[in-house]
Amino acid sequence: MILVTGATGNLGSLVIENLLKKVDASEIAAFVRDAEKASDLKAKGVDLRVGTYDDTSSLDNAMQGVDKVLLVSGLDPNRYEQHKNVVDAAKKAGVQFIGYTGVSMKDIDSATNKFMGSHFQTEDYIKASGLNYAFFRNTLYTEGLPLFLGEGVFEQGIFLPAGEGKVPYALRTEMAEAIANVLAGDTNIKETYEITGAEAVSFGEIAQMLTDLSGKEVGYVSPSRAQFEEVLKGAGVPDWAIGLVADFSEDIRDNQHNVAFDHLEKLLGRKPADVKSVLKGIYNL
Numbered sequence: 001m002i003l004v005t006g007a008t009g010n011l012g013s014l015v016i017e018n019l020l021k022k023v024d025a026s027e028i029a030a031f032v033r034d035a036e037k038a039s040d041l042k043a044k045g046v047d048l049r050v051g052t053y054d055d056t057s058s059l060d061n062a063m064q065g066v067d068k069v070l071l072v073s074g075l076d077p078n079r080y081e082q083h084k085n086v087v088d089a090a091k092k093a094g095v096q097f098i099g100y101t102g103v104s105m106k107d108i109d110s111a112t113n114k115f116m117g118s119h120f121q122t123e124d125y126i127k128a129s130g131l132n133y134a135f136f137r138n139t140l141y142t143e144g145l146p147l148f149l150g151e152g153v154f155e156q157g158i159f160l161p162a163g164e165g166k167v168p169y170a171l172r173t174e175m176a177e178a179i180a181n182v183l184a185g186d187t188n189i190k191e192t193y194e195i196t197g198a199e200a201v202s203f204g205e206i207a208q209m210l211t212d213l214s215g216k217e218v219g220y221v222s223p224s225r226a227q228f229e230e231v232l233k234g235a236g237v238p239d240w241a242i243g244l245v246a247d248f249s250e251d252i253r254d255n256q257h258n259v260a261f262d263h264l265e266k267l268l269g270r271k272p273a274d275v276k277s278v279l280k281g282i283y284n285l
């Protein structure tokens with residue numbers, strides 16, 4: 001039995017969708033906070049196990065009869081403690097393997113976005129547990145680009161303090177397919193996969209792609225962090241959102257996410273989608 005957490009989220013639900021093509025639904029369990037949100041999974045024959053990462057008894061119940069777990073990382077400030085609860089429950093219940101969705105980064109110690117450190121802490125905790133594992137160090141989602149580019153990208157251009165730093169974006173849909181391939185296979189492994197696209201691109205290059213695709217001139221300005229914060233504050237954007245985008249942008253500027261590997265291509269058995277063709281689809285160009 002394979003238990004997928006975060007099963008009502010974007011990535012977890014896509015992993016289950018892909019797993020259903022490879023294994024019988026009776027072999028899949030979904031860990032969800034809200035059973036109602038997962039009624040479609042139930043209808044497909046997936047076993048629902050309700051709980052949260054904070055509730056250790058719900059995790060103990062969820063692990064019954066499970067051989068493999070995919071732990072989809074959370075977003076709460078205490079996620080490291082939450083992830084530890086999942087690993088502890090898995091070990092206690094005799095689970096053999098844990099997959100974990102972390103992040104692909106060059107050097108967490110010099111990163112601006114310190115929250116990402118909890119991914120590497122979780123990996124260390126899983127390693128120390130002695131269980132078999134696969135770490136899926138996911139790059140930034142190509143589907144997430146519109147959040148960085150902003151709603152008025154074709155009118156106002158791109159405005160981010162990301163310099164000429166590059167990211168090998170990859171599709172969340174393809175990450176899910178690759179993760180399902182690993183989960184459905186022989187998991188007597190201890191592997192780290194850097195789940196990235198084949199080619200890293202900068203926001204300057206993305207602006208050029210959007211210009212080519214739309215026929216409209218899309219510019220790119222990279223302000224200082226202080227200028228960026230001032231302009232967004234003036235536009236009424238909440239402080240937490242400004243801080244989050246600025247932290248990501250600074251790490252992009254410093255090429256923290258610029259680590260392109262062929263692991264995703266190998267796990268998919270084909271080249272991952274390139275950023276330009278994905279942008280074409282997202283913006284219907």
Ligand SMILES: NC(=O)c1ccc[n+]([C@@H]2O[C@H](COP(=O)([O-])OP(=O)(O)OC[C@H]3O[C@@H](n4cnc5c(N)ncnc54)[C@H](OP(=O)(O)O)[C@@H]3O)[C@@H](O)[C@H]2O)c1
Pocket residue numbers: 005006007008009010011012032033034051052053054072073074075076082101138139140141144
């Ligand atoms: N690589 C990237 O670009 C990128 C971007 C954003 C996030 N991420 C990371 O990757 C993860 C998966 O991405 P996603 O797009 O699938 O995010 P998502 O749609 O927000 O899914 C997160 C899932 O985790 C579940 N969850 C969160 N806290 C939980 C808790 N305390 N107990 C139990 N379940 C909990 C959520 O449950 P509900 O369905 O009940 O809300 C949801 O199903 C994110 O959580 C985040 O850590 C990566």
